[in-house]
Amino acid sequence: MGWVRSSRWVVSAGLIGGIVSVYLCLVGVVVTLDTYVVGRISVGRVLLAMPAVLMGYLVARPTVIAGEVRRPRMSQAARTSAVAGLVAGAVLAAGIGIVNLVGVDTVRNVFIQVKPELMELLTFGHPGVAGTVLRVLVTIVLALLGAVVAYLPDRVRVPTIVASSVVVGLGLLRRIMHPALAQLGLRDDWLYDVVTLGLTWVGAAIVWVVTFGASYAWRANRATVLARTRKTPATQKSVRLLLLGVVGLVLAVLPYLVGSIMAQILGSVGIYVLLGLGLNIVVGYAGLLDLGYVAFFAVGAYTTGILTGGSRITTTGFTPPSFSLHLSFYVAIPIVVTAAAIVGIVIGAPVLRLRGDYLAIVTLGFGEIARVLFTSDWLKDVFGGTQGITAVPAAPIGALEFRDTQHFYFLVLAFCLVAVYVSWRLADSRVGRAWNAMREDEQVAEAVGVSTVRYKLLAFAMGGAIGSLGGALFAIQVGALNNASFTILVSITALAVVILGGMGSIPGVIVGAFVLIGIPGVLDEFQQYRLLFYGAVLMAIMILRPQGLIPNVRRSRELEEEDVAQDKWAGDLAGDEHVSAPSTPIGEGSG
Amino acid sequence: MNLLEVRGVSKHFGGLYALSGLDVTVEEGEILSIIGPNGAGKSTVFNVITGLYAPDGGDVVFRGESIVGLTPNQITKLGIARTFQTVHLFPNMTVLENAMVGQHCRSGATIVGAILRTPATRREERRIRDRASTSLAFFGSRLAGYRQDQPAFSLSYANRRRLEMARALATEPSLILLDEPTAGMNPTETLELRDHIVRMRDTLGLTILLIEHDMRVVKGVSDRVVACDYGKKIAEGSYDEVASHERVIEAYLGTKAVG
Numbered sequence: 001m002g003w004v005r006s007s008r009w010v011v012s013a014g015l016i017g018g019i020v021s022v023y024l025c026l027v028g029v030v031v032t033l034d035t036y037v038v039g040r041i042s043v044g045r046v047l048l049a050m051p052a053v054l055m056g057y058l059v060a061r062p063t064v065i066a067g068e069v070r071r072p073r074m075s076q077a078a079r080t081s082a083v084a085g086l087v088a089g090a091v092l093a094a095g096i097g098i099v100n101l102v103g104v105d106t107v108r109n110v111f112i113q114v115k116p117e118l119m120e121l122l123t124f125g126h127p128g129v130a131g132t133v134l135r136v137l138v139t140i141v142l143a144l145l146g147a148v149v150a151y152l153p154d155r156v157r158v159p160t161i162v163a164s165s166v167v168v169g170l171g172l173l174r175r176i177m178h179p180a181l182a183q184l185g186l187r188d189d190w191l192y193d194v195v196t197l198g199l200t201w202v203g204a205a206i207v208w209v210v211t212f213g214a215s216y217a218w219r220a221n222r223a224t225v226l227a228r229t230r231k232t233p234a235t236q237k238s239v240r241l242l243l244l245g246v247v248g249l250v251l252a253v254l255p256y257l258v259g260s261i262m263a264q265i266l267g268s269v270g271i272y273v274l275l276g277l278g279l280n281i282v283v284g285y286a287g288l289l290d291l292g293y294v295a296f297f298a299v300g301a302y303t304t305g306i307l308t309g310g311s312r313i314t315t316t317g318f319t320p321p322s323f324s325l326h327l328s329f330y331v332a333i334p335i336v337v338t339a340a341a342i343v344g345i346v347i348g349a350p351v352l353r354l355r356g357d358y359l360a361i362v363t364l365g366f367g368e369i370a371r372v373l374f375t376s377d378w379l380k381d382v383f384g385g386t387q388g389i390t391a392v393p394a395a396p397i398g399a400l401e402f403r404d405t406q407h408f409y410f411l412v413l414a415f416c417l418v419a420v421y422v423s424w425r426l427a428d429s430r431v432g433r434a435w436n437a438m439r440e441d442e443q444v445a446e447a448v449g450v451s452t453v454r455y456k457l458l459a460f461a462m463g464g465a466i467g468s469l470g471g472a473l474f475a476i477q478v479g480a481l482n483n484a485s486f487t488i489l490v491s492i493t494a495l496a497v498v499i500l501g502g503m504g505s506i507p508g509v510i511v512g513a514f515v516l517i518g519i520p521g522v523l524d525e526f527q528q529y530r531l532l533f534y535g536a537v538l539m540a541i542m543i544l545r546p547q548g549l550i551p552n553v554r555r556s557r558e559l560e561e562e563d564v565a566q567d568k569w570a571g572d573l574a575g576d577e578h579v580s581a582p583s584t585p586i587g588e589g590s591g
Numbered sequence: 592m593n594l595l596e597v598r599g600v601s602k603h604f605g606g607l608y609a610l611s612g613l614d615v616t617v618e619e620g621e622i623l624s625i626i627g628p629n630g631a632g633k634s635t636v637f638n639v640i641t642g643l644y645a646p647d648g649g650d651v652v653f654r655g656e657s658i659v660g661l662t663p664n665q666i667t668k669l670g671i672a673r674t675f676q677t678v679h680l681f682p683n684m685t686v687l688e689n690a691m692v693g694q695h696c697r698s699g700a701t702i703v704g705a706i707l708r709t710p711a712t713r714r715e716e717r718r719i720r721d722r723a724s725t726s727l728a729f730f731g732s733r734l735a736g737y738r739q740d741q742p743a744f745s746l747s748y749a750n751r752r753r754l755e756m757a758r759a760l761a762t763e764p765s766l767i768l769l770d771e772p773t774a775g776m777n778p779t780e781t782l783e784l785r786d787h788i789v790r791m792r793d794t795l796g797l798t799i800l801l802i803e804h805d806m807r808v809v810k811g812v813s814d815r816v817v818a819c820d821y822g823k824k825i826a827e828g829s830y831d832e833v834a835s836h837e838r839v840i841e842a843y844l845g846t847k848a849v850g
Contacts, residue, residue, distance in 0.1 A: 422706050429705035429712075430698055430719065433684070437692045440681035447641055447675075449667035449696030449762050458702060 003063055003072040005080050010059050014084035017055035017143075018091025021048060025095070027532065028113030030121065033525050036198030037171030043525065045121070046168060052088055052139045056081035056146025077147045085143025089136030096122055096132050159215035166211045171199045172523055179259035251413060255406040264405040265521035267477055270412030271470045272517045275490070276497035276509035277419045278466030283495065284504035285432060286459035287439025289360040292367025294490040295347065296464040298374050299340045300471020301481050302383055307332035310392040310481070312384035318391060322381045329395030329476060336472050337465045344464030348457045355442065367491050375483035388482030392475045402476070412473055419466050423506050426462070435459055467494075493517075496534055500541055502548020511549050593652075594619040594766055594798050595640070595671075600649035601822075602635055609635040610822040612649065617766065622792055622799045624813040626806075626833070628842055632822035633802045634676055637768050640800075641673050642666045653766070668696040672764035676771050676802075678751045680758070682744035686734055689743050689754055690723035693761025697722070726760040729795075730787065749780045760791070766798045767791065773805050781805060788812050806834070818842070 024030055030044040037043055060077040063070050072080070099107050099114060107114045123131025124138075149157055170177060174192050181188045191203035199207070218225075229239040255263035275297060282290045309326035311318035327335075347366050351359055374383045383389065394403045395411065402411045426432045434455050437445040446452045475481060497516055501508025515537065520530040541548065595617040602610040609632045617623050625633050638644040640651055642663040651659050658666055672693075681689050698719050704712040727734040730753045738746070743754060752772060759767055769788070773781045785808050791797045803809050809816060809830060816833040818826040826836040833839055 425706045425708060426702070429708075430695065430700040430716070431702050431705045433688060433692050434695055436684055436688070437681050437695075440683060441679055443643070444675070444679040444681070445692070446663045447643065447667065447673060448692055448758060449664050450692065451662070451664045453662075462702065 003070040003076055005059060005063065005072075005076075007083075010080050010084050011087050013055045013059050014087025014143075015091060017051040017084065018088035018139075020051040021088065021092055021139075022095045024048060024051070025118055025122065026111045026113060027529070028118075029529060029532075031113065031115060031118045032528070035172065035523075035525050036193070036196040037168055038199045038204040039193070039201050040196065041198070043172060043523075048121075049142050052085060052142035053146040053149070055084050055088060056143030057150045058146070059084045059143075060147035060150040062150075072151075074151065077151050078144060081143040081147035081150075082140050085140035086136065088143065089139035092122070092139060093132045093136050096135065100127075155216065155219055158219060159212045162215040163208045163212040167199065167204050167208050170207055171204070174198070175524070176258045176262050176522060179262075180257040183257055255409040260405045262522065263409045264477075265518060267405060267408050267412050267473075268521060269513050269517045270409070270416050271473050271477070272494065272497055272513040273416050273510055274412075274419050274470035274473070275467050275494040276501070276513050277416075277423050277506065278463045278468075278470070279494045280463075280498050280504065280506070280509050281423065281426070281435075281466065282459050282463035283498055285427065285439065286435040286456065286463075287442075288456060288459060289356065290363045290460075290463070291360045291488075291491050291495065292347070292363035292365065292370065293463075293467060293494050294367045294486050294488060295343065295370035296340050296467035297471040297474070297490050297494075298370050298486040299343050299464070300336055300468030301475040301485070302374055302389065302471075303336045303339050303468075304329070304332055304472040304475040305389040305392045305481050306382065307335060308393050308395075308476075310389040310475070310479075312380075313387040313390055321384065321389065329393070329472075330397075333469070333472060336468050340464040340468030340471075341461040344460035344462070345457050347464075348460035352453055352456055364488070364491075367488060371483060371486045371488075374486065384482075386483050388480065390480040392479045392481070395476050408473075408477060415469050415473060419469065420506055420510075422466065427504070427506070431455075431458070493534070496538055500537065500549060502551040505548060505550050505552045508548050508550040508552075515549075592619050593617065594654065595800070596650075596652040597636065597640065598650045598652065600636070600639055600646045600651065602632075602639055602644055602646050608822050610639070610646070613819065613822060614824055615817055617798060617800055619765075619798055620792065620796070621814040622788065622801060622812050624801045624803055624809045624816045624830075625819060626803065626809060626816060626839075627819035627825075631819045631842075633819060634770055635822070636819075637673060637770055637800075637802065640666075640768065641671060664696065667762055667764075670763070670765040671768065672759035672762045672766070673768040674752075674755045674759050674770055674772060676774070678748075678755055680743040680751055680754060683742055685740050686727065686743055686746065686754055687720070687723055687739040689758050690727050690761045691719050693726065693758040694719040694722050694763075697763050722763075723761050726757045727754075729757060729760060729791075749776050752776065752784075756787075760795070764797065766800065768800045768802075770802045771804060772801070773803065773808055781808060784808075785811050810834075 024047055030048045033043040033047065035043050037046055060072060060081045062072065096119070099119060104114060104116055104119060119127070122135055124134050125131070126134060149160060152160060170191075174197050178188060178192060181191075191199060191207070193200045229235055255266060258266070275293065278296065279290065279293050282288050282293070306321050306323070307325050307327045308329055309320060309324045311320050325332075347363070351362050354362055373379060375386050375388065376383075377385050379385075394401045396402065400407060402408050426435075434445070434450045437448065437450055438452055438455055442452055474485070478485070493516060497509060497512035499512075500515060501510070501512030516534060520526045520533055526533060593616050595615075597613060597615040599612045599614055600610050601608070601612055613632065613636060615623075615625070615636065625636065627633055635644065639646045640658075642658070642661055642665070646659060650657050653666075653669060653671065658669065658671075661669075681692065684692070698715050700712045700715050724739070727739060733750055733753055734757060738750070743751065746754060752775075756767075756769070756772065772788070773784050776784060788799060788801065788808075789812055792799055799812075801809075801812065813830055815828065816826075816830050817824055818833050818836065818839045820838075820842040825838045825842060826833045828836075
């Protein structure tokens, strides 16, 4: 039995690929994302090509039947991916045909992103049948390219994918790389084209070859390298220290390398790390699904604003809130945290009896209530109504103002380190165990002696306290608070950060924040497609890796080392109980 | 001395009377079995004693004081531990962590102590770990060694039952309620467990209240047996007395057809 792929499967893959391409065209991704990656190839074009390549890759993959891996012959792989490519191309061609029939301007009344530029791009500047046929052919070629990737042996395929991704990434990251390289005193005109601002072909080729080589070498020697670092506890420890040192160094110089605009994005990432870590305690540790987490963000921001002396905008100009205290930020922080913890208990108390979906809906409501209260006319004298609070003072330590985005980054970093430390300590403690037990089975936890009332309230208070730190930093980062900043989107994003990284995982939250806040921030052109990006990323994660990007590390490692431990244990037992067992290996002893 | 007294406890769910005026007295240091056909209200008694259900009438007295109205965790802290009819573990926590949760009510580290990891907290954490290990060691090598660090979901069925008991033991109870501990176990495991139940009393000094369907186990371990049906006590006494009691036979086998 050889490799078989049902034709229905192949045609569906082609249809899906075609529909995704048409969708990308309709939402405008293809034309709007016009940053050049390499030469004259824009991000939009890369994204347009991706569905075809992915589809070609998927249909030409080896099949696994009952554990047996079957690889396609080259002709089979080529044939299936070509068919899928043809179908996808046909879908695109049909789209082009319809637009041509109806007329671009008419279609634009509904799909505002369908522009003449798009049609020109799709048909390679040849209106009419020629261009359409060309598009179909290109789609087939792209699908074949995917098939080639699928056909490569593992040791070549993975480096190929890594190297290609790095090239695309570098192409997009000129905004970071250019100032960073300049800071380091390196020239980058060989790498980035001065006119298109994308990579030059030569630069791209060099980057590709270097990354490919590095990735290939790493894959070939990974086992040996890891074995060497894990050999003894001492080497393990020194490797860990070395890694910690490198991470510390990178964190310390990062804002200066990437420039002040990127440092601001790093600041935002840090704020979401704080929100994620706080929510991680509520959702990840204690298992309480909170969809109104923005309440704590708002409490943190507004209390900071008021305590440190922000002003309200009124008809008579700027006036301080009714009871502005003009405290220093650092004096205000303990009060802010306490206030947030109290709000956590106040929110937690009425929902003690609720679980799962019901809890989620009620907390969703609380989030909205918080936003409405803070921006209401009723409390206008305190929180400034819809105009909000403005001119929140900075948080100076001596001469350091922390207004500058690069300095602000360090303030955020310090808060994040504290939050990481707290989360880490709590995870492996009596309190953390009680939360975990509650997450696993609330009723049983109660029966085993955990006061679920107390620990639920404690989770809300602790999660709220950490989240409010994010709000406090947000207040001094932007300096102005109004109702636009505290929408439900904050709750959703924070939850997405936690889910993407892996519930209950601290590194997961950090990575999640970098992916969901950092990437759309750095790739400026993606901003308007941010929610599309979130949706796509979350769907992909839920389908491909529901445990998150970096699941709770300890557990996965335990599973990995289980076999070793089991053998060792069995060996120890045998040693204990059967002292008379022959100690020499059987091969030698019985010779 | 009576350790636990269930005095005329009633519990109904809508129109269904799970318990109607049940009296059970448990003396310190004894093994008391509750038997009865399915639906006799045996598990409901356990749920009332441990505070999961509030009784509709009657009183539950532990060491001379009423425990009705206390939350389950407070009752656990007073010294009553239990296992469930269907195994309820914390499946994604390790075996040791499951047992360590049992020590929760015997320790007091606060959130501040946990964050700062003070010497007192560290000492307490060591103590929790040791005691949890000790209660796992009650089942010999079954839950020892590498298994301690495995997630609970990876255990075999019998080991899950054992872990549930070890977790109950880790709460350092004086009275333990076992709800059909041998359900689903094979004959060898059942025999082994029977010995464990006796050993819980003899070496740990626990008082044991047992719900059990396997009559060999009931016969082998019980000092006294209480038989229930329709939420009432129908017989009480030694195993032989209860087993030959007319109403017990009737409850299990039904009445003879008249005529």
